[in-house]
Amino acid sequence: METTPRPTPVEEATIQVLLVEDDERLARLTARYLQEHGIIVTVSASGTDALAQTSRHTYDVILLDLMLPGRDGLEVCRELRTRTDVPIIMLTARGEEADRVLGLESGADDYLPKPYSSRELLARIRAQVRRARGKAGPTSHPVHAGRLVLDPRSLSATLDGKLLSLTTYEFSLLRVLAERVGRVLSREQLLDLVKGSADEVFDRSVDVHIFRLRQKLEVDPRNPRLLKTVRGAGYMLATESEAES
Missing domain, CATH: 1.10.10.10 (Winged helix-like DNA-binding domain superfamily/Winged helix DNA-binding domain)
Known part of the structure; x- marks a missing residue:
């Protein structure tokens, strides 16, 4: 029987996620699942809107779809990297190695092919938060x-x-x-x-x-x-x- 991964103490603080996804149904289902597990989710349907959102608000993780109308995920990812080090998980139906490399070269921290498990997505978000909050290793000393x-x-x-x-x-x-x-x-x-x-x-x-x-x-x-x-x-x-x- 599968169980949802439990948050560690470092994850007890509220996690805020920006979900950039133009598929309305997928965005709604993903946001609902994450919200049920204590994540605050803001949904954006385009790259232009996502960039505007990140100018006004601070997020712990950005979930970025590769195939977006107008400015695609790669372009948005590159621009985000010029202004913030927030963890970016790229979501895409393209699962080939070349596509993954391109996403990582554009500045993404992780890459999750569609269709993905909501449970796995939650685990990856929490993993990025652990790293970003300085809990990735055994010591916090310089x-x-x-x-x-x-x-x-x-x-x-x-x-x-x-x-x-x-x-x-x-x-x-x-x-x-x-x-x-x-x-x-x-x-x-x-x-x-x-x-x-x-x-x-x-x-x-x-x-x-x-x-x-x-x-x-x-x-x-x-x-x-x-x-x-x-x-x-x-x-x-x-x-x-x-x-x-």
């Missing part, structure tokens, strides 16, 4: 890794004292690597350690997020010195001596 400092309480990271602009997923991924500096982690290990990553997330999505992190960390992203690839094994955040060599 993590130091050479010139890099991460503060789980504020979800902020600095490199050489300069603030980095990271999404919640990028922060969680970088935190996992920073807590294990000098250690090689496979894609599978990274997916497992970044708490809240959904079963549908595939290992190549890690490559996309690593690519985006390198754009923000490295002087020359094509020749990374901090976030290194170990061929056939995975990724590693280099120690200071390794980064300088």
Whole structure:
């Protein structure tokens, strides 16, 4: 018998979600289910309206349909990423790997193909909230890794004292690597350690997020010195001596 996942203490605070979906029936059913489980839901039927809503209100998670009238979900996602790091879960009938990669490259934190289970959607929303509220790992103390400092309480990271602009997923991924500096982690290990990553997330999505992190960390992203690839094994955040060599 299936049971709805129970909220953890960090999720007891009210969760506010913006659902961007032009299918009126699906939006109504999804909103009703989430509201029955304590989520406050605002429904928007277009990308233009969604952008206006995010200018006026703050949300914990945005559920963004890919196929929207006018401005599509990818365009909306890219614009949202220029102004906010709110977790974005992309919802779409397109389930091919190329579509997932495109969604993640546009700034989405997670990707859920349609038709989806309402129960799974609720679990993913709560997972994103746990990460965004700084409960993704075992410690809330700052993590130091050479010139890099991460503060789980504020979800902020600095490199050489300069603030980095990271999404919640990028922060969680970088935190996992920073807590294990000098250690090689496979894609599978990274997916497992970044708490809240959904079963549908595939290992190549890690490559996309690593690519985006390198754009923000490295002087020359094509020749990374901090976030290194170990061929056939995975990724590693280099120690200071390794980064300088």
